Amino acid sequence: MAISTCAKCNGHHFELALLTPVGETRKLTLVQCSACGMAVGVLDPSIGPQIEALKGQVAAIDQKLARIAGALQEMG
Ligand SMILES: [Zn+2]
Structure with missing residues (x-):
């Protein structure tokens, strides 16, 4: 570096x-x-707390994607 x-x-x-x-x-x-x-x-x-909030949102999206992927597998 x-x-x-x-x-x-x-x-x-x-x-x-x-x-x-x-x-x-x-x-x-x-x-x-x-x-x-x-x-x-x-x-x-003030950016610190904003990043923490974004982390939580990304984690929630990740969980939803995993659920959708699971549902798709059951359909296939
Ligand atoms: Zn200097």
Whole structure:
């Protein structure tokens, strides 16, 4: 895997920092260069629960598909 490099100082070490955008109440998790503080990315903590909900929906679809496959086998 390639090593991430800071575009500003060519550093290779990054850290997570909490950031509250102006006018916002919820915090975002920022990925920044640990040497110069250059922001390289942001993680939205609200995505986590959404992914968990999607996982549940996929599991439900999977169960329905298995049931349909079982019914088809009985017909054949
Ligand atoms: Zn840097």
